[in-house]
Amino acid sequence: MARYVIGDVHGCSKALRSLLEALQLGSTDEVIFVGDYVDRGPNSRDVIDQLLTLKQQCRLTTLRGNHEVMLQGVVMCDMSDETWMRSGGNATIASYGGSATKIPSKHLDFFQDLQRYHETSKEIFVHAMYHPQQNIREQSDELTYWTHLPTPVPLPHYSGKRVYVGHSPQSGGDILRHAHLVGVDTYCFGGGYLTAMNLETEELTQTDRHGHVRRVPIEHLFHAAHRAMSWLIKRQRKTS
Numbered sequence: 537m538a539r540y541v542i543g544d545v546h547g548c549s550k551a552l553r554s555l556l557e558a559l560q561l562g563s564t565d566e567v568i569f570v571g572d573y574v575d576r577g578p579n580s581r582d583v584i585d586q587l588l589t590l591k592q593q594c595r596l597t598t599l600r601g602n603h604e605v606m607l608q609g610v611v612m613c614d615m616s617d618e619t620w621m622r623s624g625g626n627a628t629i630a631s632y633g634g635s636a637t638k639i640p641s642k643h644l645d646f647f648q649d650l651q652r653y654h655e656t657s658k659e660i661f662v663h664a665m666y667h668p669q670q671n672i673r674e675q676s677d678e679l680t681y682w683t684h685l686p687t688p689v690p691l692p693h694y695s696g697k698r699v700y701v702g703h704s705p706q707s708g709g710d711i712l713r714h715a716h717l718v719g720v721d722t723y724c725f726g727g728g729y730l731t732a733m734n735l736e737t738e739e740l741t742q743t744d745r746h747g748h749v750r751r752v753p754i755e756h757l758f759h760a761a762h763r764a765m766s767w768l769i770k771r772q773r774k775t776s
Contacts (some may be wrong), residue, residue: 540568542619543731544572546572547573549578550579558743568599569597570663572663573587653673655692660699665679689712
């Protein structure tokens, strides 16, 4: 069983399709998305279609991002669309044929079912930010969906769990990696990559918005050496 966390997709359907093909997921594998599936990129509708299909193929957890908050506010709560349109909502509407009324009911159900956060015995997953001294389920919407990571980054969470976030784009295309915090939004729609991080090995798989897989020889060599060393250690323990 493999476990992955995947960063902000933002309508980059070709990147998502290639990434999922590269991961070759099975029914026991787990994938956690940190939100922002829609807006800015060219085909938000296809992104949601892919995620609905993926839900039948593996163990899938999907968090809500601030862009889904805006979409739901406009489509389901009759709020003004001015802020959403300025934030890339026009690209989402275009992918649905030019009108929010054309969003299928199964897609609306998908948005409604998104989770606020996800927490395990050793990890916290949330779209935007966290309060180091506050239980993740009790923190504000502002932190959960809207606040970008500050500089310097926040202190470790009091629980000791490693926190995984999206929302703050890493324009160089590489993840933000600390012992207590990982940022996996690597700016796919803006010329970076869509990133999947293996939660056990920390190996990265990345694709660009055109669907090309990124090759990072040094990182691949590092992880290959790590796997080989782990295999040798296990073998020595069995024969000793």
